[in-house]
Amino acid sequence: MDYPDALIQVIAAPDSQTKDALLATITPPPDGATWPLPTVPQRPGRPASWREGEPARRRRGLGNPHARLRFLHAIHHIELSAIDLAVLLCLRAPGAPAALHRDFLAVAREEAVHAALVEDLLTRRGFPPGSDVIHHRLWDTALAAEDLGGQLVAVPRFLEARGLDVSADLLPRLAGIDPEAHGVITRIYTDEIGHVGTGSRWHAWWCAREGLDPFQHFTSTATRLFPGQVPGPFPLDRPGRQAAGFAEDELSWLAIGGKSASLAP
Ligand SMILES: [Fe+2]
Ligand SMILES: [Fe+2]
Structure with missing residues (x-):
């Protein structure tokens, strides 16, 4: 099977175990290999029994065990979706x-x-993946990004970077409430700094190839794809974002809502 078809198969697979088993068989293509962009499915694969919908707003804090299960359920689907998004990025490259x-x-x-880590936690607590509704906003956002450069901004440098903000805000509180979940989210947080850093490096590479300024491309793409969402609801995780390759001008822009930066000449 050729590389793009193998990637489409990963996206179509229903769960993380099947996706990972397929990924284990894929070899990266040689430098510069090209292919026509295949039609991308409207939805990534999921088990047939899972329901798509809008989760009820969380009214209770993470000290409430059921609220915490629903939060972990949402994290699980973010991680499952993140497999599809990384594979979609390869397909677009x-x-x-x-x-x-x-x-x-x-x-x-x-x-x-x-x-798999979050699935294990949820399953042991009697609330396995599929117990709550899921949504495909991450997938839809990635598709809306249109090209490789847009996806490098939207996924690693906006959504996953915002995940760093959320985790950094949450982890100190979670430590005293649920040490086991705290351990899993800490592991995820540490790895995600690497994912965002990978996104920053390849975004810089893509901008150089296209002759674009990375700051201009980052801010204009984020403004287009995430209108009204800068600044975000959580404080910026400056140490995490700096470790992941965010430049000071980007952090300032994210912190002030992009207003004065986007109006500057
Ligand atoms: Fe992740
Ligand atoms: Fe990630």
């Missing part, structure tokens, strides 16, 4: 160096580990 494919296939496999 004909002509790229082999190293880009190696990097994002490795990210996809790490996301499968994250999904």
Whole structure:
């Protein structure tokens, strides 16, 4: 099977174990290999019994065990979706160096580990994946990004980076409430700094190839894809984001809502 077909199969597979088993068989293509972009499915594969819907708003804090299960359920689906997104990124990267494919296939496999860790926690607590509704906003956002550069902004540098903000805010509180979940989210947080860093490096590479300024491309793409969402609801995780390659001008722009930066000449 050729590389793009193998990637489509991963996206179509229903669960993290099947996706990971398929990923284990995929070899990155040689430098510069190209292919026509195949039709991407409207929805990634999921078990037939899972229901798509809008989760009820969380009214109770993480000290409430059921609220925590529903939160972990949402995290699980984010991790499962993250496999699909990393694979979609590879699919959108004909002509790229082999190293880009190696990097994002490795990210996809790490996301499968994250999904499996959270699935194990949920299953042992009697609330396995599929117990709550799921949504496909991450997938829809990635598709809306249109091209490789747009997805590098939307996924690793916006959504996953925002995951760092959320985790950094949450982890100190979670430590005293649920040490086991705290351990899993800490592992995920540490790996995600690597994913965002990978996104930053390849975004810089893509901008250089296209002759674009990375700051301009980052801010204009984030404004277009996430209108009204800068600044985000959580404080910026500056140490995490700096470790993941965010430049000071990008952090300032994210912190002030992009207003003065986008109006500057
Ligand atoms: Fe992850
Ligand atoms: Fe990630």
